[in-house]
Amino acid sequence: xxxxxxxxxxxPGSFDPVTNGHLDLIRRSAKLVGRLIVAVLNNTSKxxxxxxxxRKLMLKEVTADLAQVEVDxxxxxxxxxxxxxxxxxxxxxxxxxxxxxxxxxxxLMNRHLRPGTETxxxxxxxxxxxxxxxxxxxVVKLGGDVSGFVPSVVWRRLQGL
Ligand code: PNS
Numbered sequence: 001x002x003x004x005x006x007x008x009x010x011x012p013g014s015f016d017p018v019t020n021g022h023l024d025l026i027r028r029s030a031k032l033v034g035r036l037i038v039a040v041l042n043n044t045s046k047x048x049x050x051x052x053x054x055r056k057l058m059l060k061e062v063t064a065d066l067a068q069v070e071v072d073x074x075x076x077x078x079x080x081x082x083x084x085x086x087x088x089x090x091x092x093x094x095x096x097x098x099x100x101x102x103x104x105x106x107x108l109m110n111r112h113l114r115p116g117t118e119t120x121x122x123x124x125x126x127x128x129x130x131x132x133x134x135x136x137x138x139v140v141k142l143g144g145d146v147s148g149f150v151p152s153v154v155w156r157r158l159q160g161l
Contacts, residue, residue: 006034009089009120012078015040015055017154018050019136021128023062026091028122030108037065037085042075049137050157062151079114090117095124095131 011029015022015038037149040055050058052073074081079122082090090110092103107119121136125132128149136146147155 003088007032007089008035008037008085008087009091010037010039010078010082010087011035012039012041012046012074012081014043014046014133015059016107016133017050017055017136017150017157018059018062019128019133019150019154021093021095021124021131021149023151024125024128024154025091025122026063026069027066029038029055030069031093032120033089033091035088036066036069036091037083038069038071039078040071040073041078046077046158049161054157058151058154058157062154077109077113078116082117083114083142088116088118090119092119093124094121095129123129 009029013022026036026038032043038059040052040059042052049083056073058073061072063071078090085100090107092107094100094103102121103121110117110119131149139146140161146158149157
């Protein structure tokens, strides 16, 4: 796939909810590409804490200052969505070696399904290398304070649950 013009990339994920780790990755990858589409997976088989619309709203709020970032949602195959968007690359973060294993499988499958689709991996910031949306939800459910790990809009929403 020949790339002409600025690179269009998709940062896909569940973002249930967006954490400071995700936001760090969005900010860093937005500097590398011409257009970054943050895409929330509309996964009907998972029972999410926030609806896709709520997740999109929070993402839009925390990326409002980033001109090249858009927020959207998708269902079905990621590579089909990438094709529809005209995106040549997928951005993913890696925190640990176990992330590496699953991310490598995903990147290879995506490249098989749509040859030429490149996955750009960014290492998570050290301070967020243990952070996940799953852990944020668990700590909040048990009454813990995760205000340092999520944007303030997300923290307010979590407290209102
Ligand atoms: O934040 P997550 O849950 O780790 O994101 C996973 C995601 C959304 C990137 C992945 O599940 C995905 O791309 N799903 C779409 C379905 C698909 O294309 N599957 C085949 C690629 S392995």
